[in-house]
Amino acid sequence: MTIFFYGKLRERFGTAVELEIPAAGCSIAALRERLAERLPAVALDLQSRTVRACVGDEIVLDDFVVAPGQDVEFFPPLSGG
């Protein structure tokens, strides 16, 4: 599956990261941990409630289970206007 980043996370990870997940899927919480292991410098950001996960253009919570083939986007805090 592919994880897409925006904002300050994109600066650290790049636009997208490929990850293998089990056939049974992987929770958003577990994805955050795996990404934090990959890049400890952003672990605090990734574990923060202010960074939200989005699947299929809908914000999802940490207990959401992502299936293989589903992509996830991580959004840092929004700042418009």
Next chain:
Amino acid sequence: MSEGAAGAGAVVSFVGLARPEGGGGAVDRLVLEHHPRLTARSLESIAAEAERRFGVDQVRVVHRCGIILPGEAIVFAAAASRHRRAAFEAADYLMDRLKTEAVFWKREEGETGPRWIEPTEADYAARDRWE
């Protein structure tokens, strides 16, 4: 917009400008990243809710993305209604929601490097007061 709002007695508009100074000193430019689908959707949703909630005849939001130079406009938000109270409130509401819920990621670029902007406590409080 005034022409499209037949019967409107009041048009209230706001323009947000890129400031030349930010938290990290002089700003060379702002850069606004957006999402391929959710940015437009968030603007439409916020505008529609302003129209519905304040009963105004028309709402218009125009939001730039990409590179914005100091002094340039970032966002335009306006509301037209029969009387001014609803138009003022709708415009105020639009900005409070856009600052915290419009799907953009904003960074200042200047001498000290890139600096990501996040809404302040005051921004969140301003948004929350409408709930």
